[in-house]
Amino acid sequence: MIDLRNPELAIRDLRRIVKPKLHEVVWDAGAEENNEWVYASIESDIYKKRLIDWLTSKLVDDGTEMLLFGPGWNQVKSIGWRDILQRPEEFFCGLDFHSVNVEITWILEYTKTGVARFGRWKKKEPNLTVGPIL
Numbered sequence: 660m661i662d663l664r665n666p667e668l669a670i671r672d673l674r675r676i677v678k679p680k681l682h683e684v685v686w687d688a689g690a691e692e693n694n695e696w697v698y699a700s701i702e703s704d705i706y707k708k709r710l711i712d713w714l715t716s717k718l719v720d721d722g723t724e725m726l727l728f729g730p731g732w733n734q735v736k737s738i739g740w741r742d743i744l745q746r747p748e749e750f751f752c753g754l755d756f757h758s759v760n761v762e763i764t765w766i767l768e769y770t771k772t773g774v775a776r777f778g779r780w781k782k783k784e785p786n787l788t789v790g791p792i793l
Contacts, residue, residue: 663726663761674732677759677766684766686778687717699775701748710747710775714767717777723760730755730771743767751775 663673686695697713700706723740727750743750743758750756751769758767769775 663759663763664724670733670735673726673728673735677728677757677763678732680763680780681766683781684778685781686776689776695776695778696774697776698773699751699769700773701751707747710751711744713775714744714747714777717765719760719765725758725760725767728757728759732757 663676668676689695689697698706699710699713701710719740721739721741721744725738725740726735727738728735738758740760750758751773753771753773755771756769759765763780765777765779767775767777
């Protein structure tokens with residue numbers, strides 16, 4: 660199983676691991692039917708609470724390690740899920756980002772337009788094909 664903890668992986672390697680898999684993400688439902696995006700704002704206490712409630716609804720463990728890719732996938736830093744919950748103003752501030760847990764099972768995406776979405780990679784079904792019985 661690939662994960663993103665290997666300190667020898669360069670940012671280009673991380674991109675090559677994650678980006679080709681994006682088409683396999685199943686996005687959670689958003690605020691409207693047939694739309695996975697939610698309004699992700701910290702402009703008031705009400706909006707900030709809605710954002711944190713939405714993030715909390717994803718049932719991600721506070722100690723989860725993740726990588727935060729900045730605009731254009733050209734910057735990366737290691738953070739924890741609790742960082743996003745405790746300091747949303749640091750992340751939802753008008754700059755695009757993609758955040759992926761190090762096990763590559765889910766992704767959080769935010770755009771500078773102030774919307775976000777959360778998805779999980781489809782689980783691969785094990786190949787149970789059995790050869791001919793002799």
